[in-house]
Amino acid sequence: MPRMIQISELTFAGRDRRRILENLNLSVERGEVLTLIGPPHSGKTLLLELLQGIAKPLSGQILVSDRNVTRLSPAKLQQLRQQLGVVPQRLICPAQLNLEEALKFKLSWLGLSAKQVERKGEEAIQALGLVSLRAKHLCELNPVDQRTAYLALAICHDPVLLMCDDPFMSLGEEGEATFALSLMKIQQQRNLTLLVTGQRPAPLQRIKGRMIALQAGSFHKVN
Amino acid sequence: MNASLFSRLLGSMRANTLLLFLLGMVLLAAALVGGVFSLLSWEPAERGPAAQVALALDPLVQEAQLDRLYLEVRQWQEVTSLRLALEAQDLGLPASVALPPNAPAILLNLGSDANSQQVMDRAQMLGGVQQAVPLAVVEDPAAQQQVQVIKPLLLSAFVVLTLASFIALHGGVRRLLRQWKGELELLRLSGVSPRDVASSFAAVALLFSAVGAAVAAAGIYLGLPWAQGVEGLQPYLPDSFEPQRLLGLALGTLIAGLLVGVLASAWGTRAQGRS
Numbered sequence: 214m215p216r217m218i219q220i221s222e223l224t225f226a227g228r229d230r231r232r233i234l235e236n237l238n239l240s241v242e243r244g245e246v247l248t249l250i251g252p253p254h255s256g257k258t259l260l261l262e263l264l265q266g267i268a269k270p271l272s273g274q275i276l277v278s279d280r281n282v283t284r285l286s287p288a289k290l291q292q293l294r295q296q297l298g299v300v301p302q303r304l305i306c307p308a309q310l311n312l313e314e315a316l317k318f319k320l321s322w323l324g325l326s327a328k329q330v331e332r333k334g335e336e337a338i339q340a341l342g343l344v345s346l347r348a349k350h351l352c353e354l355n356p357v358d359q360r361t362a363y364l365a366l367a368i369c370h371d372p373v374l375l376m377c378d379d380p381f382m383s384l385g386e387e388g389e390a391t392f393a394l395s396l397m398k399i400q401q402q403r404n405l406t407l408l409v410t411g412q413r414p415a416p417l418q419r420i421k422g423r424m425i426a427l428q429a430g431s432f433h434k435v436n
Numbered sequence: 437m438n439a440s441l442f443s444r445l446l447g448s449m450r451a452n453t454l455l456l457f458l459l460g461m462v463l464l465a466a467a468l469v470g471g472v473f474s475l476l477s478w479e480p481a482e483r484g485p486a487a488q489v490a491l492a493l494d495p496l497v498q499e500a501q502l503d504r505l506y507l508e509v510r511q512w513q514e515v516t517s518l519r520l521a522l523e524a525q526d527l528g529l530p531a532s533v534a535l536p537p538n539a540p541a542i543l544l545n546l547g548s549d550a551n552s553q554q555v556m557d558r559a560q561m562l563g564g565v566q567q568a569v570p571l572a573v574v575e576d577p578a579a580q581q582q583v584q585v586i587k588p589l590l591l592s593a594f595v596v597l598t599l600a601s602f603i604a605l606h607g608g609v610r611r612l613l614r615q616w617k618g619e620l621e622l623l624r625l626s627g628v629s630p631r632d633v634a635s636s637f638a639a640v641a642l643l644f645s646a647v648g649a650a651v652a653a654a655g656i657y658l659g660l661p662w663a664q665g666v667e668g669l670q671p672y673l674p675d676s677f678e679p680q681r682l683l684g685l686a687l688g689t690l691i692a693g694l695l696v697g698v699l700a701s702a703w704g705t706r707a708q709g710r711s
Contacts, residue, residue, distance in 0.1 A: 265627075287629075294627025301625060307618035309448050315622060321440060322628050351618070366622060 217243045217406040223273030235430040246422025249410045255427045257410040261376050266290045278373050298372030300363045302379045306352035312362050313347040316369050323370055337369035357388040361395050377409045381416035393419035441636040453611040457644040460604030464648035467597030468689045472656050474590035488571040489555055495539040497564045505564050514551035517665030519543045602700045605641045609704025634705035641701035649693020653686035
């Protein structure tokens with residue numbers, strides 16, 4: 214099966230030269246679901262930033278969709294980033310736009326035609342059951358709906374890889390279940406490669422897939 | 437620049453942000469006018485003896501002929517402004533200029549001393565004109581002293597107001613960026629280059645600075661010749677009002693204003709471009 218992510222001997226050092234990630238190796242196949250568990254400041258968000266080319270590693274190679282992220286030109290990297298979907302850990306709500314407008318805003322920036330913008334925006338709203346919330350501003354929504362709305366924004370342009378950075382934070386048990394259900398539904402519908410990070414095993418276990426732990430800069434198997 | 441984002445930015449602007457941009461625009465216009473005035477030559481020595489010509493008219497000239505005379509002279513290219521008085525003494529000319537009393541007279545303000553002889557020759561060929569008298573422009577020493585004070589003041593005002601307009605425009609961009617923080621984060625997550633986004637924000641600041649600069653340029657181009665015709669203002673005004681020089685000044689003003697706008701917006705969006 215073709216690989217979506219291939220990380221080889223990846224090392225990242227902070228400004229103080231302390232190694233945060235050391236000699237990481239990871240392979241994720243297309244359509245695979247991977248959950249990454251780790252304590253706060255273990256480097257989970259950093260790993261997602263490295264995959265997007267936002268952070269630069271000290272050494273090693275990162276291949277995403279067969280492209281070497283560490284060696285791409287800024288223009289090519291931008292192209293690659295436009296094929297990724299990201300649900301961030303910290304949500305900064307768009308205050309000027311409601312959900313439908315936010316979807317159109319994003320899609321039109323990505324250069325889609327007016328028809329495609331309309332269609333893809335509608336598909337994302339329908340797929341995640343956000344029809345009744347389309348006219349609401351994201352700041353007005355409850356935490357679960359807000360995360361789901363961000364999920365819609367992350368998948369609306371049909372990304373090849375969806376990354377969710379600690380999406381279960383502050384959702385509550387019921388919220389975690391609801392969001393995990395939405396996540397799995399969209400992954401199966403679109404056969405997405407999914408990478409989800411989190412601090413606690415309970416919500417991540419709701420996502421059916423391979424789980425690995427990131428601790429002290431290295432990956433560990435989780436039983 | 438993204439036209440859709442640009443129009444959204446203008447449409448969604450909050451009152452306090454709009455106020456900052458308008459303030460920047462007005463301050464910039466005022467700064468540029470002050471700056472141009474402070475840079476122009478105000479030396480009395482450069483003003484020739486015949487920057488003005490008085491036409492003494494026939495005391496028995498008919499009203500219709502007076503109108504024709506006035507309209508004819510007004511069309512002359514060399515004349516920047518003129519004033520008609522039914523009695524010459526109403527023109528308030530210096531005592532050394534002897535015009536027939538109780539007769540109508542016209543005072544012509546010329547764009548340049550070089551044209552004075554030509555103007556006088558043409559005027560004397562007109563029916564109803566008895567005499568064309570070149571006027572030595574006597575500068576008011578008090579006014580000259582005031583000019584010496586006003587000039588550095590204007591220069592200081594130019595510097596302070598330019599800085600203030602820069603800060604206001606920069607503040608407007610920063611406020612706008614804060615207002616759109618969530619949307620920008622959304623675009624950042626979508627892989628849109630921060631530079632692409634920043635250009636739309638810079639364009640808003642540039643729009644306001646361009647309007648301010650255009651107002652200043654128009655004010656200089658149209659306002660200077662007008663001010664020369666206002667009685668009592670002449671000693672405080674620069675000497676040259678040739679259209680070409682005015683056009684040059686107006687264009688220079690526009691460019692200077694745009695430069696302030698570009699710098700303010702670039703400074704304001706710097707952080708966005710880096711993120």
